[in-house]
Amino acid sequence: MPLTKSFNDTIKAELQTSAAFRRALLKEAIGCMIAGDVETGKSVLRKYINGTIGFIKLGADLGRSPKTLMRMFSPSGNPQAKNLFEIVAYLQRTEGTILKVVNRAA
Numbered sequence: 001m002p003l004t005k006s007f008n009d010t011i012k013a014e015l016q017t018s019a020a021f022r023r024a025l026l027k028e029a030i031g032c033m034i035a036g037d038v039e040t041g042k043s044v045l046r047k048y049i050n051g052t053i054g055f056i057k058l059g060a061d062l063g064r065s066p067k068t069l070m071r072m073f074s075p076s077g078n079p080q081a082k083n084l085f086e087i088v089a090y091l092q093r094t095e096g097t098i099l100k101v102v103n104r105a106a
Helices: 007-017 019-034 038-051 054-062 066-072 081-095
Strands: none
Touching: 007 019, 007 038, 019 038, 019 081, 038 054, 038 066, 038 081, 054 066, 054 081, 066 081
């Protein structure tokens, strides 16, 4: 029986070829965090970073250690809001997108 590609490899390949998928995954990560599911949001954001620019480039561009950034998005990581929002702002700029919070009650 042939081996199948791993889930992470499939996600990475899709991130590298589909701008719509990249934007949707970034939106999903932030949406999870806003909804209170920070652990899932960090996990999805980690996959997004690994599949797009990578932690080495992210660290270089933000003047941070890639290992520190990886720890922030690990299951036991606890990024400060300032650091998290700085990273999200950077990712939005590199993706060429702007995420908004919308009031659904209106």
